[in-house]
Amino acid sequence: MDELSEIKQLREDLERYNIAYYDLDAPLISDFExxxxxxxxxxxxxxxxxxxxxxxxxxxxxxxxxxxFSPVQHEVPLESLNDVFSYEExxxxxxxxxxxxxxxxxxxxxxxxDGLSMAIEYRxxxxxxxxxRGNGTVGEDVSDNLRTLRNLPLELTDAPERLIVRxxxxxxxxxxxxxxxxxxxRGETLLANPRNxxxxxxxxxxxxxxxxRKLDIYIFNIxxxxxxxxxxxxESLDYMASLGLPVxxxxxxxxxxxxxxxxxxxxxxxxxxxxxxxxxxxxANRFDQRTLLGSTAKAPRWxxxxxxxxxxKPSVVKDIVVQVGRTGVLTxxxxxxxxxxxxxxxxxxxxxxQDFIDKLDVRIGDSVIVRKAGxxxxxxxxxxxxxxxxxxxxxxxxEKCPVCGAAVERDEEGAFMxxxxxxxxxxxxxxxxxxxxxxxxxxxxxxxxxxxxxxQNGLIHTAAELYSLDAQSVAALDRMGxxxxxxxxxxxxxxxENDLSKxxxxxxxxxxxxxxxxxxxxxxxxxxALESATLMELMAVDDIGPxxxxxxxxxxxxxSARHQLSLLRAAGVxxxxxxxxxxxxxLGRTFVLTGTLSSYTRDEAAAIIEAFGGKVxxxxxxxxxxxxxxxxxxxxxxxAQSLGIPVLTEENFQAMIQ
Numbered sequence: 001m002d003e004l005s006e007i008k009q010l011r012e013d014l015e016r017y018n019i020a021y022y023d024l025d026a027p028l029i030s031d032f033e034x035x036x037x038x039x040x041x042x043x044x045x046x047x048x049x050x051x052x053x054x055x056x057x058x059x060x061x062x063x064x065x066x067x068x069f070s071p072v073q074h075e076v077p078l079e080s081l082n083d084v085f086s087y088e089e090x091x092x093x094x095x096x097x098x099x100x101x102x103x104x105x106x107x108x109x110x111x112x113x114d115g116l117s118m119a120i121e122y123r124x125x126x127x128x129x130x131x132x133r134g135n136g137t138v139g140e141d142v143s144d145n146l147r148t149l150r151n152l153p154l155e156l157t158d159a160p161e162r163l164i165v166r167x168x169x170x171x172x173x174x175x176x177x178x179x180x181x182x183x184x185x186r187g188e189t190l191l192a193n194p195r196n197x198x199x200x201x202x203x204x205x206x207x208x209x210x211x212x213r214k215l216d217i218y219i220f221n222i223x224x225x226x227x228x229x230x231x232x233x234x235e236s237l238d239y240m241a242s243l244g245l246p247v248x249x250x251x252x253x254x255x256x257x258x259x260x261x262x263x264x265x266x267x268x269x270x271x272x273x274x275x276x277x278x279x280x281x282x283x284a285n286r287f288d289q290r291t292l293l294g295s296t297a298k299a300p301r302w303x304x305x306x307x308x309x310x311x312x313k314p315s316v317v318k319d320i321v322v323q324v325g326r327t328g329v330l331t332x333x334x335x336x337x338x339x340x341x342x343x344x345x346x347x348x349x350x351x352x353x354q355d356f357i358d359k360l361d362v363r364i365g366d367s368v369i370v371r372k373a374g375x376x377x378x379x380x381x382x383x384x385x386x387x388x389x390x391x392x393x394x395x396x397x398x399e400k401c402p403v404c405g406a407a408v409e410r411d412e413e414g415a416f417m418x419x420x421x422x423x424x425x426x427x428x429x430x431x432x433x434x435x436x437x438x439x440x441x442x443x444x445x446x447x448x449x450x451x452x453x454x455x456q457n458g459l460i461h462t463a464a465e466l467y468s469l470d471a472q473s474v475a476a477l478d479r480m481g482x483x484x485x486x487x488x489x490x491x492x493x494x495x496x497e498n499d500l501s502k503x504x505x506x507x508x509x510x511x512x513x514x515x516x517x518x519x520x521x522x523x524x525x526x527x528x529a530l531e532s533a534t535l536m537e538l539m540a541v542d543d544i545g546p547x548x549x550x551x552x553x554x555x556x557x558x559x560s561a562r563h564q565l566s567l568l569r570a571a572g573v574x575x576x577x578x579x580x581x582x583x584x585x586x587l588g589r590t591f592v593l594t595g596t597l598s599s600y601t602r603d604e605a606a607a608i609i610e611a612f613g614g615k616v617x618x619x620x621x622x623x624x625x626x627x628x629x630x631x632x633x634x635x636x637x638x639x640a641q642s643l644g645i646p647v648l649t650e651e652n653f654q655a656m657i658q
Contacts, residue, residue: 003044007051010041014057035083035307059297069140069203072131074119076223078166079136080298081281081305087260090282093304094256097284100293100301105284108233109262110250111270112279112305113218114195115170116202120146120219125159127152132202136298145202148211156243160227165240167219168248170275171198175214184325185430185448186437194276216275220248232285252285263306270308279307312371312381313339317364320351320395324403324426328419329411332357332397334368334380341372349378353416354397361385363392401426423462423560428455431508435463439514440506441495445488453477463506464564466492467571496571499578500527503568509555511548518579518610519543520552527565527575531556543615579611585656586614590623594637595630597650608657620645628653 001009017034042058045051084090098104117133130146131139147154149169176194183190191197201213222236230236234252241247253259263280270277284290284302293302319335332351339346349370351357360383362368367387368380397417399408406421419427429451436446454460459473469492475485501521505514523541524530538549555561569575591609593602593616605628606616620627620639627640628648640647
């Protein structure tokens with residue numbers, strides 16, 4: 001590939017990575033890999049000025065403003081920073097800055113928080129509005145979500161008439177780990193890292209979801225003030241702290257040695273911060289010097305970000321252990337000789353799955369290189385085969401679950417091995433939480449904490465044993481009490497009357513979610529009929545394919561399923577379909593719902609459609625029969641109109657169901 005073609009390809013790739021990182025909060029590559037590609041593009045563009053393009057990723061900030069939030073025009077642009085990756089490049093920045101100013105300036109050196117950049121405006125000391133950086137010029141109004149931040153004051157004392165500050169919203173490592181643990185228990189996809197978790201939380205339309213994510217913020221700049229502007233950056237930080245804002249920690253340095261020492265100290269002590277940092281920011285302290293230095297198209301000349309490279313260290317694999325996660329996935333981990341990485345002592349490193357082990361050919365006794373992926377999870381990067389001792393053998397995951405002894409099978413996606421034991425103790429917490437979830441038996445008050453307490457105190461060993469609990473035993477648990485226990489037992493008793501479809505969904509049979517459960521309940525009517533159904537009878541049901549049918553049949557044939565069903569029958573749990581099929585007027589028709597309906601909730605409208613034999617889908621396609629649009633419809637309406645699919649108002653829909 002010639003260099004001009006490489007420039008074109010790099011621009012396309014980096015723009016795609018920008019969209020994934022900034023707009024979708026789902027990074028496709030690591031920061032280190034992105035930075036390497038970005039630097040390569042800068043080098044090629046400098047070599048080929050004839051290829052200049054103002055739309056290049058090197059000429060603008062990466063993000064875009066989302067259409068789901070109102071746009072906010074930034075009065076003062078939210079610029080990005082030029083990155084440096086070595087002390088030599090840092091020295092070059094310091095030298096050029098001193099030459100441009102004719103003197104050696106003082107610098108503020110601060111940790112670079114790996115979060116989501118925000119502009120926050122106060123008027124007369126009252127929180128007025130907050131917006132994301134977006135593309136640096138236009139951001140997204142996320143004021144409701146910002147109000148939920150734990151350490152951001154909504155009122156300032158002795159503040160000027162107008163004040164706009166800039167900060168970085170972050171999720172602490174502790175909160176991130178707790179959130180991922182809860183998602184794992186619920187069988188949800190794990191979040192990649194705290195930065196993307198924070199970004200996704202800030203883009204929630206429901207502020208209560210953002211509040212539950214326990215986000216915080218560090219403030220690091222005054223963007224605009226109607227009051228007197230301080231002379232230096234350090235004075236501005238002290239001033240913002242006096243107003244009650246949580247400002248970034250900083251140290252004033254003069255001279256290359258002093259700056260390098262502080263950059264090094266921040267890197268060595270980054271584990272002491274509550275959040276992830278991916279570098280150190282070096283800023284000229286005096287504002288008049290910043291004005292003299294100015295900015296490029298996207299970044300100031302008076303600041304740079306020193307990016308810490310991912311640490312890689314040699315170690316030795318002493319053992320490989322297999323853990324069973326709460327979703328049944330078997331995860332191999334290498335027990336390694338202790339090594340210091342990113343400020344912590346690492347004794348274990350993930351090996352991900354069997355494919356990963358096979359690719360690297362990792363064996364017990366091997367010398368390996370270990371790094372922290374995304375500064376979070378230690379992983380084995382490669383094996384040093386020249387140091388391999390004699391007598392080592394390839395490692396294979398067990399065919400039986402190391403916890404319960406049930407058979408292990410490869411996940412349908414091919415990457416993971418999974419325990420098939422429905423009553424595996426390692427999966428019990430996740431199983432109980434799912435059983436009690438809204439989609440399952442909808443037992444209010446039975447969340448993760450309560451389920452964990454029930455299991456740890458030996459009150460339940462399967463989800464079915466929930467129906468044998470008594471209020472006195474539950475009340476004896478920590479932080480429960482008599483009233484809470486009685487309420488929980490009442491909710492459990494009430495759930496016995498649920499429709500068969502709720503119970504089927506609660507079982508957690510693979511590929512049987514709420515929709516498939518409703519289809520099965522309507523098709524077979526009773527648990528007995530479903531339990532005795534053949535594979536051919538299961539596959540004859542609409543939307544039940546051969547793979548799902550096999551999972552259903554295998555589940556009913558397992559000893560653990562038969563045990564749970566016997567307990568549920570003895571407890572008097574309903575095992576019949578309660579849904580009434582009115583007629584088949586919507587048979588063969590697929591509906592998509594969008595916007596807010598005034599007469600029904602989404603679930604109520606879906607139930608009506610299903611009662612008339614129709615289906616409800618979450619996405620618009622050529623197979624969609626109707627789109628039912630309420631107030632403030634989203635992109636589904638636009639797509640329906642482009643495909644020529646009939647769009648129903650709420651009045652149209654009501655006329656169809658009379």
